[in-house]
Amino acid sequence: MSLIETTEVRKSFGATEVLKGINLDVEGGEVIAIIGKSGSGKSTLLRCINGLETITSGSISVAGAQLLDDDVHLKALRLKVGMIFQQFNLFPHLTAGGNVMLSQTVVKKTPKAEAEATARKMLERVGLSHKFDAYPDELSGGQQQRVAIARALAMQPTALLCDEITSALDPELVAEVLAVVRELAAEGMTLLMVTHEMRFARDVCSRVVFMHQGRVHEAGRPEDVFAHPQTAELKQFLGVS
Numbered sequence: 413m414s415l416i417e418t419t420e421v422r423k424s425f426g427a428t429e430v431l432k433g434i435n436l437d438v439e440g441g442e443v444i445a446i447i448g449k450s451g452s453g454k455s456t457l458l459r460c461i462n463g464l465e466t467i468t469s470g471s472i473s474v475a476g477a478q479l480l481d482d483d484v485h486l487k488a489l490r491l492k493v494g495m496i497f498q499q500f501n502l503f504p505h506l507t508a509g510g511n512v513m514l515s516q517t518v519v520k521k522t523p524k525a526e527a528e529a530t531a532r533k534m535l536e537r538v539g540l541s542h543k544f545d546a547y548p549d550e551l552s553g554g555q556q557q558r559v560a561i562a563r564a565l566a567m568q569p570t571a572l573l574c575d576e577i578t579s580a581l582d583p584e585l586v587a588e589v590l591a592v593v594r595e596l597a598a599e600g601m602t603l604l605m606v607t608h609e610m611r612f613a614r615d616v617c618s619r620v621v622f623m624h625q626g627r628v629h630e631a632g633r634p635e636d637v638f639a640h641p642q643t644a645e646l647k648q649f650l651g652v653s
């Protein structure tokens with residue numbers, strides 16, 4: 413049984429079908445890059461897996477549990493699957509430490525002292541132990557995104573979904589965030605990441621999934637997908653002919 417299984421997942425917004433039957437199985441410890449043009453459905457797929465969108469048909473399971481559209485299931489699911497976005501969405505009035513503690517104390521009802529200890533540990537993991545008391549506006553974009561990663565990790569997820577997490581960063585700040593992701597991958601975290609960092613995808617990911625018009629159009633090992641794209645659409649996306 414795979415950690416994440418999507419079976420014939422379809423998603424429509426009104427009359428527009430955005431996901432047209434997605435079958436994707438993710439094994440524990442896999443690091444998958446999802447690539448594709450803007451509008452191909454990448455974010456929608458991640459949002460469906462995290463229960464932020466309700467699917468129109470098909471099924472999704474995480475760690476053997478079917479994703480059902482009710483509050484109890486969704487809450488349990490979000491504890492297992494963390495998500496990190498392009499925008500860091502930190503609370504500006506809370507310190508880095510406070511941001512990492514918040515979902516633990518609110519969602520998991522973790523006692524404050526334990527949440528703080530976990531927050532310190534997770535901030536250390538992303539190289540920011542010295543920034544526990546800093547407010548978001550005192551941090552660079554790269555540091556803020558690393559706090560967002562620490563916040564997701566504090567929930568002890570079994571998988572992390574990353575949606576273009578370096579796209580809002582100045583170029584010189586991208587590497588520090590990717591370095592953290594690279595480390596998580598090396599530690600065995602299951603990662604499903606939408607990314608434009610092809611070099612990173614090639615170096616770190618075990619599988620690349622190319623989405624086109626709401627379908628998985630081509631997928632495989634990075635060395636195959638990048639060196640020998642099969643379809644005209646992927647060739648065009650990669651800029652090779």
Ligand code: ADP
Nearest residue numbers: 425428430448449450451452453454455456457
């Ligand atoms: P990607 O992340 O690959 O750029 P998205 O999943 O964001 O693609 O979007 C896929 C398509 O779904 C786009 O055409 C987009 O306009 C549409 N879409 C996404 N979210 C919504 C929504 N909440 N309501 C209506 N249309 C949406």
Ligand code: MG
Nearest residue numbers: 454455456575
């Ligand atoms: Mg997107």
